[in-house]
Amino acid sequence: MSAVxxxxxxxxxxxxxxxxxxxLACREKGIVSEIVGVGRGEGNLRDAxxxxxxxxxxxxIEEAVKGADIIILATPVKSLVRLxxxxxxxxxxxxxxxxxxxxxxxxxxxxxxxxxxxxxxxAHPIAGKERSGVREASSGIFKGAKCILTPTAKTNPEALHAxxxxxxxxxxxxxxxxPAKHDLIFAAVSHLPHIVxxxxxxxxxxxxxxxxxxxxxxxxxxxxxxxIAASHPEMxxxxxxxxxxxxxxxxxxxxxxxxxLKSLIQSDDAEGLYREFERAKQVREKL
Amino acid sequence: MSAVxxxxxxxxxxxxxxxxxxxLACREKGIVSEIVGVGRGEGNLRDAxxxxxxxxxxxxIEEAVKGADIIILATPVKSLVRLxxxxxxxxxxxxxxxxxxxxxxxxxxxxxxxxxxxxxxxAHPIAGKERSGVREASSGIFKGAKCILTPTAKTNPEALHAxxxxxxxxxxxxxxxxPAKHDLIFAAVSHLPHIVxxxxxxxxxxxxxxxxxxxxxxxxxxxxxxxIAASHPEMxxxxxxxxxxxxxxxxxxxxxxxxxLKSLIQSDDAEGLYREFERAKQVREKL
Numbered sequence: 001m002s003a004v005x006x007x008x009x010x011x012x013x014x015x016x017x018x019x020x021x022x023x024l025a026c027r028e029k030g031i032v033s034e035i036v037g038v039g040r041g042e043g044n045l046r047d048a049x050x051x052x053x054x055x056x057x058x059x060x061i062e063e064a065v066k067g068a069d070i071i072i073l074a075t076p077v078k079s080l081v082r083l084x085x086x087x088x089x090x091x092x093x094x095x096x097x098x099x100x101x102x103x104x105x106x107x108x109x110x111x112x113x114x115x116x117x118x119x120x121x122x123a124h125p126i127a128g129k130e131r132s133g134v135r136e137a138s139s140g141i142f143k144g145a146k147c148i149l150t151p152t153a154k155t156n157p158e159a160l161h162a163x164x165x166x167x168x169x170x171x172x173x174x175x176x177x178x179p180a181k182h183d184l185i186f187a188a189v190s191h192l193p194h195i196v197x198x199x200x201x202x203x204x205x206x207x208x209x210x211x212x213x214x215x216x217x218x219x220x221x222x223x224x225x226x227x228i229a230a231s232h233p234e235m236x237x238x239x240x241x242x243x244x245x246x247x248x249x250x251x252x253x254x255x256x257x258x259x260x261l262k263s264l265i266q267s268d269d270a271e272g273l274y275r276e277f278e279r280a281k282q283v284r285e286k287l
Numbered sequence: 288m289s290a291v292x293x294x295x296x297x298x299x300x301x302x303x304x305x306x307x308x309x310x311l312a313c314r315e316k317g318i319v320s321e322i323v324g325v326g327r328g329e330g331n332l333r334d335a336x337x338x339x340x341x342x343x344x345x346x347x348i349e350e351a352v353k354g355a356d357i358i359i360l361a362t363p364v365k366s367l368v369r370l371x372x373x374x375x376x377x378x379x380x381x382x383x384x385x386x387x388x389x390x391x392x393x394x395x396x397x398x399x400x401x402x403x404x405x406x407x408x409x410a411h412p413i414a415g416k417e418r419s420g421v422r423e424a425s426s427g428i429f430k431g432a433k434c435i436l437t438p439t440a441k442t443n444p445e446a447l448h449a450x451x452x453x454x455x456x457x458x459x460x461x462x463x464x465x466p467a468k469h470d471l472i473f474a475a476v477s478h479l480p481h482i483v484x485x486x487x488x489x490x491x492x493x494x495x496x497x498x499x500x501x502x503x504x505x506x507x508x509x510x511x512x513x514x515i516a517a518s519h520p521e522m523x524x525x526x527x528x529x530x531x532x533x534x535x536x537x538x539x540x541x542x543x544x545x546x547x548l549k550s551l552i553q554s555d556d557a558e559g560l561y562r563e564f565e566r567a568k569q570v571r572e573k574l
Binding site: 218227 | 413433468471472473475476477479480481482483484485486487488489490491492493494498501502504505506508509510511512513514515516517518520521523524527528531534535537538540541542543544545546547548549551552553555557560561563564565566567568570571572573574
């Protein structure tokens, strides 16, 4: 556990579930004096003030970031590089910019876009809820959750230390990782399962055209998939496009697994099927 | 709702979660005088007597079924046709044989194996728990659940009525369906999702060989798959082999859905991806 930093002014760009929860947790731990929200929806920002998540808000991001010592970019992952470019000229020397995005490889190039006296730290807290939005924000959602930081050779050690300490203060378990490794791992454990859930739900929607009512028979297994596939379409579209190479690679591996099972079924290979199913079962016991 | 039947002697072959729960529910509703359990594990059968699920037990199936008016085959789906052949010569005229298996097309040929004075009704209650075994049995698990009956042109109407009334007494909603249609629908809503869960878990196990620790990063999405893939390997092996044609067909449809998403990602088609993901999301809202 590192010494806890103190921020005079934190700017949260995108005050939703994650940005709002981080603001709440930082406030609760007393590690920030003033929190300014930036966003496009004024109703949402007004709610955030009413919920005591932020102190004030603005839609003018350049004004908000002037004099701020930490800027949390909690907007969709696709917007991060653009936003960094927009705020760069207005940031004070020594300011820290960090994010909460699910893709890191194409995001860490923000460090090349920002002025050299400003520090970027890529971050990905593995937390969430089925529902999103600032009204769902809660200071406890990071407790015990992993938060991946993705420093590079260029990363400023003090800025890294400050961001790590901030996340540790929220109760998260911080892990440092190479951005490329992060994207490979999350292509496997998160992006692939979501894409597969979308594919299976769409397979049944296609079947519903000729077999009316088929979906109404869905029990345990399929219902879990529909829940996963009910995530934000915009977010998953952007993740797919921003982590394309890794996701394509994982989809190819997965297609191999499906083809293997299909071939075992086709060739009536009871022993081979048992082996494949038994192997999968053990993962649950390990987790 | 039909008039409730009364059985003098019910034989439950395979006293596990489903067989035991059905016995309990029938006893609770007073529709059976005596319940005899048949199985291979004596410890399990002794538990079933202690739990007041069955009155007595035997390992000699031929003796048990003599004079019984209803025989519930609640053993693995692969054993059903063989068991029907074994008990056929010992059954009394008018006896009803029924099952609880997840595959029906290859099971309803039991009606050709049994003596002509004995009636077979294929049944599939859509109920279960994460844990199996007679100690998990509970009379309430069928309440509100669907139970599919698969009569054929040869089915005896009185026997069908008796089995339907029995299931309705447990609180299940009975639906009659052609056996072939049953197998197509359950290939889609149940068998495909389970096979896909096995495939995705095995994809990650393969990756774990080169990326040690990758599975430890799994969050929401992947964890749901591991739970589904922790089902009984024997049961899923048998289902795969007994519903092969439909499952292969569904796997091919699913491979098409995966290929379509992969191609949209590869060609950077943001609009197409959004459309596919948005479409899947709506199913959840409908369910």
